[in-house]
Structure formats: C-alpha cells, structure tokens
Amino acid sequence: MRSFSRTLRFFVICGLIFPALVSSLAQDKAQPPASPSSCSRENALEIIQQQIDLTKTFDDDAGRITVLLRAADLIWPYQQKRARATFSEAFEMAVRNFKEKGDKPLNEGRLMVQVPDRRYTVITGIAKRDPVWAAQLSKQILQEEADEARDKATKDKSQDTRTGEKLLGAAAGLLASNPTTALSFASSSLSYPASIYLPMFLFKLSEVDRGAADHFYQEALMAYARAPMDQFLYLSSYPFARNREVGEMPTWTLYTIPAGAKPNLSLQRLFMRTLLERARNLAQDPVAPSPEAPWSEASQMFMALTRLEAEVAMSLPDLSGAVQELKGNISSLLSEKEQGHTGQTLADPPPQKSFAERVEAADRLADAASRERDLAMALIGVSDSESLEQIEAAASKIDDLGLRVQLLSRAYFSRAQRVLKEKKIDEARKLAAKVDELDQRAYLYSQIATESLKQTKSDTQAREMLEEVLNAIAKAPNTEIKARAQLAVAYLYSNFDPSRAIAVLGDAVKTINRVESINLSGDSVGKRIEGKNFGFYYGLQTPGFNPETAFREIGKIDFDGTLYLASNLTDKSVRVMSTLALVEQCLKDQMTKPKSAKPAKSKP
Numbered sequence: 001m002r003s004f005s006r007t008l009r010f011f012v013i014c015g016l017i018f019p020a021l022v023s024s025l026a027q028d029k030a031q032p033p034a035s036p037s038s039c040s041r042e043n044a045l046e047i048i049q050q051q052i053d054l055t056k057t058f059d060d061d062a063g064r065i066t067v068l069l070r071a072a073d074l075i076w077p078y079q080q081k082r083a084r085a086t087f088s089e090a091f092e093m094a095v096r097n098f099k100e101k102g103d104k105p106l107n108e109g110r111l112m113v114q115v116p117d118r119r120y121t122v123i124t125g126i127a128k129r130d131p132v133w134a135a136q137l138s139k140q141i142l143q144e145e146a147d148e149a150r151d152k153a154t155k156d157k158s159q160d161t162r163t164g165e166k167l168l169g170a171a172a173g174l175l176a177s178n179p180t181t182a183l184s185f186a187s188s189s190l191s192y193p194a195s196i197y198l199p200m201f202l203f204k205l206s207e208v209d210r211g212a213a214d215h216f217y218q219e220a221l222m223a224y225a226r227a228p229m230d231q232f233l234y235l236s237s238y239p240f241a242r243n244r245e246v247g248e249m250p251t252w253t254l255y256t257i258p259a260g261a262k263p264n265l266s267l268q269r270l271f272m273r274t275l276l277e278r279a280r281n282l283a284q285d286p287v288a289p290s291p292e293a294p295w296s297e298a299s300q301m302f303m304a305l306t307r308l309e310a311e312v313a314m315s316l317p318d319l320s321g322a323v324q325e326l327k328g329n330i331s332s333l334l335s336e337k338e339q340g341h342t343g344q345t346l347a348d349p350p351p352q353k354s355f356a357e358r359v360e361a362a363d364r365l366a367d368a369a370s371r372e373r374d375l376a377m378a379l380i381g382v383s384d385s386e387s388l389e390q391i392e393a394a395a396s397k398i399d400d401l402g403l404r405v406q407l408l409s410r411a412y413f414s415r416a417q418r419v420l421k422e423k424k425i426d427e428a429r430k431l432a433a434k435v436d437e438l439d440q441r442a443y444l445y446s447q448i449a450t451e452s453l454k455q456t457k458s459d460t461q462a463r464e465m466l467e468e469v470l471n472a473i474a475k476a477p478n479t480e481i482k483a484r485a486q487l488a489v490a491y492l493y494s495n496f497d498p499s500r501a502i503a504v505l506g507d508a509v510k511t512i513n514r515v516e517s518i519n520l521s522g523d524s525v526g527k528r529i530e531g532k533n534f535g536f537y538y539g540l541q542t543p544g545f546n547p548e549t550a551f552r553e554i555g556k557i558d559f560d561g562t563l564y565l566a567s568n569l570t571d572k573s574v575r576v577m578s579t580l581a582l583v584e585q586c587l588k589d590q591m592t593k594p595k596s597a598k599p600a601k602s603k604p
Contacts, residue, residue: 039559039586047583051576061097063573065090069125076129087126094118120166124173131181164192168201190223194231202238207258229300239267246307247300283329298333355386359394373534379407384418406529409436478514487550498557513570548581555582
C-alpha cells in the first residue's frame with residue numbers, strides 16, 4: 001500500500017507547475033475553430049453582476065471583499081459608476097471588519113500571524129483605478145486614527161507602527177501599476193515610526209526606479225533624522241546595500257538585495273553625517289537610558305559606528321577620523337554593564353560546529369525537550385554535504401516519530417532539489433519517493449517531470465503521461481491535492497486536446513465539491529515543524545495550483561462549457577473566483593477581436 005501511495009503521488013502532480021512545457025508541444029498546431037458561444041461583452045458584464053449579487057450570501061467578509069475588488073476592477077473600463085459602487089461596498093465592509101476584529105497579530109501555535117487590514121487592501125485596489133479617491137480614503141482613515149488616539153489616555157505606539165507598515169505595504173503593492181501613487185503612500189508613512197518595511201520598500205522601489213528610490217531615501221532620512229536609534233538605524237541598510245541594519249533593531253530580517261545593487265557613496269555620506277552629528281550631540285549632552293528600551297541610544301550608536309568603521313575608512317576616508325573619535329566619546333558614556341553587553345554582541349560568533357558535533361552535543365542533554373529541540377535544529381540546518389546515512393542516524397535519536405518523519409522529509413526534499421539541479425533525474429526521483437509530506441513530494445515530482453520532459457515534443461508521450469496520472473488519482477481519496485492535480489491535467493490537455501480538457505475539468509469540479517472546507521485560493525502552502533518547545537515555519541511555493549488558471553485557459557476554447565462547469569461548483573468562493581477568471585478572459589478576447597468589415601454599399 002505504501003509503494004502504491006508513492007507511485008500515486010508521483011503521477012498526481014507531474015507537470016503541474018510548468019505547463020509551458022506541454023504547451024510547447026502544441027505551438028505549431030492550429031487550434032480547432034471555436035464553436036459559437038455566449039462570450040460577449042454584454043453577457044460577460046451581466047455574469048460579473050451576478051457574481052457581485054452572489055456575494056451577499058457569503059458568510060466570510062474576507063472572501064466577499066476579495067470578490068468585490070476583483071469584480072469592480074473588471075467592470076471599471078465599461079461601467080465605471082457601477083464599479084465605484086462596488087469598490088465603495090468593499091470599503092464599507094472592510095471598515096466594519098476592522099472595527100469588529102482590528103488588526104493585532106494572532107498566535108497560531110508558536111507562529112505569530114499578521115492580521116491584514118482590509119481597508120488598505122481595498123484602497124490599494126482603488127488606487128490602481130482612481131489614485132485621487134484612494135488618497136482621500138487613506139486620509140480619512142489616518143484622520144480617524146489620529147482622532148481616536150487623542151481620545152485615549154496613553155498613545156499606542158504599536159498601532160502607529162502598524163499604520164506606517166500598512167501604508168508602505170500599500171505603496172509596495174502599487175509600484176508595478178502606479179509608481180507615482182505608490183510614492184505618495186510611502187511619503188505618508190514617514191509620519192509614523194520606521195520599521196523593516198522601510199528598507200524593504202526602498203530595495204523594491206530601486207528595482208523599478210533607482211533614482212526615485214535614492215530620492216525617497218533622502219526624504220526618509222530627513223523625516224527620521226531625530227528619531228530614536230531603534231528607528232533611525234533602519235536607514236543604514238539601503239545606502240550600504242547591506243542585508244541587515246548596523247544596530248540591534250526591535251524587528252529585523254535579512255533583506256533581499258536587488259541584482260546589480262551597489263553601495264551609494266553620496267547616500268552613505270548623508271547617513272554618516274547625520275549619525276556623527278547625533279553622536280556629537282549625545283557626547284556633549286548625555287541622556288539617561290530609558291528603562292523600557294533593551295538598548296540605550298549610546299549603545300546603539302556605539303555598535304553602529306563600530307560596524308561601519310572599516311567600511312567608512314575605505315569608502316569615505318575623510319570621515320574616518322570623526323568615526324574613531326566619536327566612537328571613543330560614546331564608549332565613555334556606556335556603563336560597565338552596557339560595555340559588556342555591546343562587547344558580546346559585537347564579538348565574532350564562535351566557530352560553527354559541524355553537524356556531527358551539534359548532534360553529539362544535543363544527544364548529551366539530560367532534558368528531553370531540549371534534547372529534541374537541539375537535534376531538530378541540527379537537522380533543519382544540515383548542509384547538503386552531509387551523507388544521508390548521517391542524517392538518518394541523527395533523526396533516529398528523536399523519540400517523537402511524527403517529528404522525525406517531518407525532519408527527514410525536509411532533508412530528502414532539499415537533497416532532491418540539489419541533485420535535480422545536477423540533472424540526476426533517477427537519484428532525485430528516489431529521494432522524492434522518501435518524502436512523506438504529500439504536497440512537498442508533489443512539488444518535487446513536478447520539477448522532476450519538467451526536467452525529464454524538457455527535450456520532449458511528443459503529444460503522444462504527453463497524453464500517455466497525463467492518462468497515467470488520471471488512472472492513478474481515480475483511486476485516491478478526495479483531497480485538495482487531488483483536485484489541484486486534476487485541474488493541472490485539464491489545463492495541460494487544453495493545449496492539444498480540448499475535449500479531454502473539458503472532461504477532466506468536470507472531474508475536478510466533482511472532486512472539489514466532495515472536499516469540505518477546501519482552500520484553493522493561494523499559490524503557496526505554509527509548512528511548519530513543531531516540537532514541545534520550538535517551532536520552525538516556512539512556505540512552499542506552488543504556482544499554478546489553483547482553479548482560476550484552469551478555468552481561464554480552458555474557457556478560451558469552450559466558454560459556455562467551462563462556464564457551466566464553474567456554475568456547478570458548490571463552494572461559493574471557488575465558484576465566483578473561477579467564473580470571474582473565465583469572464584476576464586472573455587473580456588480580453590472581445591477587446592482583441594478584429595472588427596468585422598462593413599459590407600460595401602452597392603451603387604444605384
């Protein structure tokens with residue numbers, strides 16, 4: 001039974017992520033002429049209105065807001081008044097949702113999950129169509145929050161920080177469609193405390209427009225020039241093209257530095273002059289450390305100057321003397337305890353222990369929970385150079401069988417990806433077969449199938465592969481993975497056998513209807529490995545694993561048949577989003593459809 005399950009899972013998803021491979025098989029084949037359909041602009045707009053009306057029966061605000069935004073955006077070019085009304089409905093619902101539930105993070109196990117403020121989700125959607133209206137709504141929200149803050153006895157600093165983050169999140173979401181509006185939202189965020197969202201936005205903006213990013217950095221530097229060090233030092237990453245700040249920040253991450261990004265000497269000089277001026281002022285007029293802050297202003301300055309000292313000596317030698325002098329002055333302000341704390345933080349980390357040493361040290365721990373944690377973290381951080389025998393031997397020391405299986409699956413997964421890059425198909429397949437997690441194994445097999453079929457241009461082989469998939473999953477239980485696999489097969493068949501694509505899509509609809517509380521909305525699967533006193537969380541990207549792609553593509557060849565299948569979906573959210581994807585393609589086809597030639601007038 002176990003071997004059948006592994007074989008089943010191999011065939012379920014092969015080819016799922018990279019449908020372009022199979023589409024290349026049919027690039028030179030003409031599609032059969034489409035039969036007459038009801039795909040017209042008038043009909044499409046009527047269908048969209050039906051989906052808007054259907055949202056009134058939704059129990060979930062988040063799902064309803066998502067649909068309303070999508071529908072409003074689709075009808076905007078044709079029925080702007082109705083689109084505005086739909087956007088307004090979504091915004092009113094988002095406001096109500098925020099008042100009822102707020103946006104404070106929630107704990108799911110040991111993982112803190114950020115709750116989205118759907119008001120900004122709606123504003124971002126509106127901004128793509130009407131930036132002025134979006135700005136008005138944003139100002140309305142900010143004014144209401146300011147009024148509420150004045151009425152409170154104590155100021156909620158965390159709420160201010162979240163507001164700045166939401167503005168920068170909206171700005172990032174608008175960069176591709178409307179950079180001007182994006183910068184307007186980003187500028188509004190400068191009235192709120194700085195956070196990791198600021199350097200993240202700067203790096204993302206630099207990919208779109210380096211000059212605009214440099215200019216916005218100067219604007220941000222002026223805004224936070226006198227801010228506390230645990231905010232000001234968020235400005236240390238961008239000019240030096242560093243993936244972390246030079247201070248010890250309240251929240252930190254490793255930033256993705258855009259390809260080709262280089263340190264900017266002029267911005268470095270502006271940052272250093274500001275930092276040196278602040279250090280000079282503090283040395284002349286010291287302030288008592290705040291008991292609430294984990295690091296004093298002097299400690300943060302000292303660490304920043306220390307970490308930048310060598311780099312400044314190389315790139316800005318004229319400032320090197322001032323850095324050394326002020327570093328000494330600030331050091332004299334530190335208490336003995338602070339000197340010890342900063343010294344330990346700045347010290348080079350101890351040499352990295354080998355995998356065998358980490359396992360040995362963990363195995364000697366008397367406390368069972370600590371032993372389990374350290375063994376697990378050693379396995380999570382294991383390098384590809386370690387042998388599978390060593391990894392399996394270390395995993396065998398973990399008593400919790402479920403945790404052991406999770407850790408081994410992750411190790412096999414990483415190793416399979418590595419050997420696949422080396423074109424070792426058979427070895428990758430053997431490793432993938434050891435992965436117990438179904439979705440991870442599915443992802444691996446899709447990569448393996450992609451690599452093995454990369455040079456193939458045979459419809460026959462593609463058909464044989466897809467039919468083998470369908471024969472296998474017919475015996476599988478109804479699950480989200482089975483539904484996604486059927487959708488993928490239907491999508492792939494649409495490239496060379498439209499009739500078979502429609503039939504398989506119908507089977508996918510049946511599977512979706514049989515799975516309770518199915519979630520097919522995203523393109524990623526959240527994964528977690530948890531023990532008694534630790535948790536490790538990561539995301540597995542699964543692009544293409546959603547019904548919208550299948551319905552959109554198959555709708556190109558049979559709009560009415562695909563629309564009928566969408567109407568048979570019992571999950572309201574899946575039904576509406578699939579229908580909108582289908583109708584969106586219909587509207588695009590109508591826009592690109594050549595106009596028929598007018599009949600020539602006959603002469604009298």
